[in-house]
Amino acid sequence: MSATDRIALVTGGGRGIGAATARLLAREGYFVCINYRSDAASARSVALGIGEAGGRCQVIQADVSQEAEVVRLFAAIDRLSGRLSVLVNNAGILHTQMRLEDMSAERINSVLATNVTGPFLCCREAVKRMSTRHGGAGGAIVNVSSAAARTGSPNEYIDYAASKGALDSMTRGLALEVAAEDIRVNGVRPGLIHTGIHADGGEPGRVERLRDRIPMQRGGKPEEIAEAILWLVSERSSYCTGSMIDLAGGL
Ligand code: NAP
Numbered sequence: 001m002s003a004t005d006r007i008a009l010v011t012g013g014g015r016g017i018g019a020a021t022a023r024l025l026a027r028e029g030y031f032v033c034i035n036y037r038s039d040a041a042s043a044r045s046v047a048l049g050i051g052e053a054g055g056r057c058q059v060i061q062a063d064v065s066q067e068a069e070v071v072r073l074f075a076a077i078d079r080l081s082g083r084l085s086v087l088v089n090n091a092g093i094l095h096t097q098m099r100l101e102d103m104s105a106e107r108i109n110s111v112l113a114t115n116v117t118g119p120f121l122c123c124r125e126a127v128k129r130m131s132t133r134h135g136g137a138g139g140a141i142v143n144v145s146s147a148a149a150r151t152g153s154p155n156e157y158i159d160y161a162a163s164k165g166a167l168d169s170m171t172r173g174l175a176l177e178v179a180a181e182d183i184r185v186n187g188v189r190p191g192l193i194h195t196g197i198h199a200d201g202g203e204p205g206r207v208e209r210l211r212d213r214i215p216m217q218r219g220g221k222p223e224e225i226a227e228a229i230l231w232l233v234s235e236r237s238s239y240c241t242g243s244m245i246d247l248a249g250g251l
Pocket of ligand 1: 065
C-alpha cells in the first residue's frame with residue numbers, strides 16, 4: 001500500500017449492508033478495513049471476494065461498544081501506510097421483538113452501547129485523524145441509521161429505534177461541529193433490507209411479512225444502501241453535510 005492510499009473503515013463489514021459497502025468501496029479503489037465483532041468466517045469471506053476482484057482490504061476484529069477495542073482498532077489502522085479518509089459507522093444490533101414494558105436495563109444498555117456509544121467512539125477517533133484542526137487532511141463519515149428512527153418500531157424494538165434517533169442527532173451535531181474542518185458527516189436511513197438482522201429479532205421472514213406496507217412493494221438489497229453510502233463519501237456529494245438519505249422504498 002502506498003502512503004497516498006485512501007483507507008475506508010466499515011464497522012460491521014463482515015455481513016449484510018456493511019459487507020456490500022466494503023465490496024463497493026474496494027471496487028472504487030479504497031483500501032478497506034473490514035471490522036467485525038465475532039463472525040470471523042463471514043468477514044474473511046468478504047475479504048477473499050475483494051481480493052479476488054483485485055481490491056485491497058484488511059479484516060480487523062473489534063467490538064465497537066468497548067472503548068479499549070475501538071482504540072485498538074484505530075491503532076491498527078494507524079499502522080497502515082495510507083490515510084483514513086472514510087468511516088462508515090454501520091455496525092448495529094437489535095434484540096428479540098417485545099413491548100417496552102418487558103425490556104430489561106441490560107437489553108436496552110446493550111443496544112445503546114453498540115448503536116450509539118460505538119459510533120460516538122469511532123467518530124471521536126476518526127475526527128482526531130481527519131480534522132484539519134488536528135493536522136489531518138479531511139474525510140467523510142456516514143452513519144447507518146434506520147427508518148426506525150422515524151417510525152419508532154412499536155411492538156418490536158423501541159430501544160433500537162431510539163438508538164437510531166440518537167444517532168441522527170449525533171450526525172447533525174457532529175456535522176456542524178466539524179463542517180469547517182474538511183469533514184463531512186451524513187447518515188443513511190435504510191428501511192426493510194434483506195439481511196440477517198431480522199433473525200436476531202426472532203423473525204427471519206420480517207421483510208416479506210411487511211412487504212405490502214412498503215410503497216415499492218419489496219424489500220431493499222444491501223447493495224442499494226451501499227450505493228448511497230458511496231455517494232455520500234465521494235466528492236460527488238462535496239456540498240452535502242448533516243444530511244440524511246432515506247432509502248426505504250417510500251416508507
Ligand atoms: P447484520 O447483517 O446483522 O450485520 C451486522 C454487522 O454488524 C455484522 O457484521 C456484525 O458483526 C456487526 N456488529 C454487530 N455488533 C458489533 C459490534 N459491537 N462491534 C463490531 N461489529 C458489530 O445487519 P445489517 O442489516 O447489515 O445492518 C447493518 C446496519 O444497518 C445496522 O446499523 C442496522 O441497524 C442498519 N439497518 C438495517 C436494516 C435492515 O433492514 N437490515 C434497516 C435499517 C437499518 P459479526 O458479523 O461479527 O456479528
